[in-house]
Amino acid sequence: MQSIGTHLREKSLYALSFCSDFLLTPDDTLVFSVEAYGDEKKARKKALFQHKFSHHNLTVEAVWPGLFVDKPGNYWDVPFSMSLDLASVAADSGASYRICAHHNSGSPERLDSGQSDGVPASLLPGLSVTSTFSFKKNIELWRNNAQKLRMVQPYDIFLSNPHVSASGIIGAAMTASFGDSSVRSQIADDDPEGFRGFSIRAPEVKSAFLADIFASASFTAQHGNFQRLFLDLTRFHARLDFPSGSKFLSGATHLAQDFFNSQQPNLEAIQDICPNATLSLQQQIAGPFSFRVDSGVAVELKNQDWNIRVDEPVFALEYALQVLGSAKAVAWYSPKHQECMIELRFYET
Numbered sequence: 001m002q003s004i005g006t007h008l009r010e011k012s013l014y015a016l017s018f019c020s021d022f023l024l025t026p027d028d029t030l031v032f033s034v035e036a037y038g039d040e041k042k043a044r045k046k047a048l049f050q051h052k053f054s055h056h057n058l059t060v061e062a063v064w065p066g067l068f069v070d071k072p073g074n075y076w077d078v079p080f081s082m083s084l085d086l087a088s089v090a091a092d093s094g095a096s097y098r099i100c101a102h103h104n105s106g107s108p109e110r111l112d113s114g115q116s117d118g119v120p121a122s123l124l125p126g127l128s129v130t131s132t133f134s135f136k137k138n139i140e141l142w143r144n145n146a147q148k149l150r151m152v153q154p155y156d157i158f159l160s161n162p163h164v165s166a167s168g169i170i171g172a173a174m175t176a177s178f179g180d181s182s183v184r185s186q187i188a189d190d191d192p193e194g195f196r197g198f199s200i201r202a203p204e205v206k207s208a209f210l211a212d213i214f215a216s217a218s219f220t221a222q223h224g225n226f227q228r229l230f231l232d233l234t235r236f237h238a239r240l241d242f243p244s245g246s247k248f249l250s251g252a253t254h255l256a257q258d259f260f261n262s263q264q265p266n267l268e269a270i271q272d273i274c275p276n277a278t279l280s281l282q283q284q285i286a287g288p289f290s291f292r293v294d295s296g297v298a299v300e301l302k303n304q305d306w307n308i309r310v311d312e313p314v315f316a317l318e319y320a321l322q323v324l325g326s327a328k329a330v331a332w333y334s335p336k337h338q339e340c341m342i343e344l345r346f347y348e349t
Contacts, residue, residue: 048062057085080104
């Protein structure tokens with residue numbers, strides 16, 4: 001009880017937010033919010049404007065100061081950040097694009113130390129414009145068309161059709177940056193060993209242009225209609241991400257050369273062609289209760305003890321509410337971050 005009381009007195013656990021949402025027209029929305037955190041002396045303000053076109057969505061957002069988190073999990077305080085985002089309406093299959101302009105001003109600082117060392121490129125002062133073009137294709141390999149149980153409502157309509165499906169995405173990303181952010185680029189942030197895509201840099205005028213291709217493939221298999229009381233739902237999902245096509249092609253080229261020259265494959269080249277994998281498994285326990293685990297899986301060939309690393313697993317217990325067709329209460333726990341949360345989710349696919 002003493003330990004629980006100590007945690008409850010931690011100021012960082014508490015926050016207070018005021019938000020106003022104005023529906024200007026049927027297609028225009030203006031949102032303004034003010035947030036105050038228990039461990040911070042200054043309030044954070046945000047203004048957001050959204051407009052819906054027939055096939056596009058426009059979003060303009062400004063935050064001062066902004067709170068951001070980098071890939072390792074460090075929190076950064078940015079004095080002012082503004083973004084403009086124009087994206088095509090997402091579709092199940094076909095082409096799509098997104099154009100985003102992002103501007104930062106001021107010197108970012110880490111919340112825990114107040115230091116400015118190791119600032120991610122995406123948070124440095126300057127202007128960056130990123131364009132993403134992609135093509136997505138969905139393939140349904142199998143679907144069970146057998147009749148469901150009569151007069152029995154599925155616990156979740158999105159989990160009531162046994163099937164096997166696959167999908168693939170291929171695209172290209174281009175970033176033009178100006179200012180301090182041009183020294184490094186958001187595209188290159190994910191590859192600390194060096195960016196290998198197409199690049200043009202002009203340090204004398206603090207500008208740069210970077211481009212690369214990416215790809216992703218996913219596989220989903222489900223058994224059961226989620227109608228019966230026991231073991232009527234088993235769902236598996238796997239996704240493979242290739243964030244840098246140039247890095248993959250470079251590794252594949254080196255491996256081909258090693259093969260034709262009858263040399264031992266280079267471990268670094270093998271590492272370059274290995275994708276980032278994400279696995280998810282959901283199993284019904286009884287009635288509306290089901291257990292789910294999501295985790296990333298990474299290959300580390302340089303680690304001689306164990307080449308497979310489980311990356312940020314999340315364990316969840318879900319309870320289907322059987323309202324609105326698809327609604328559930330989710331209690332999840334992350335061992336790496338030592339945090340848990342209870343959420344209400346609606347229409348999650």
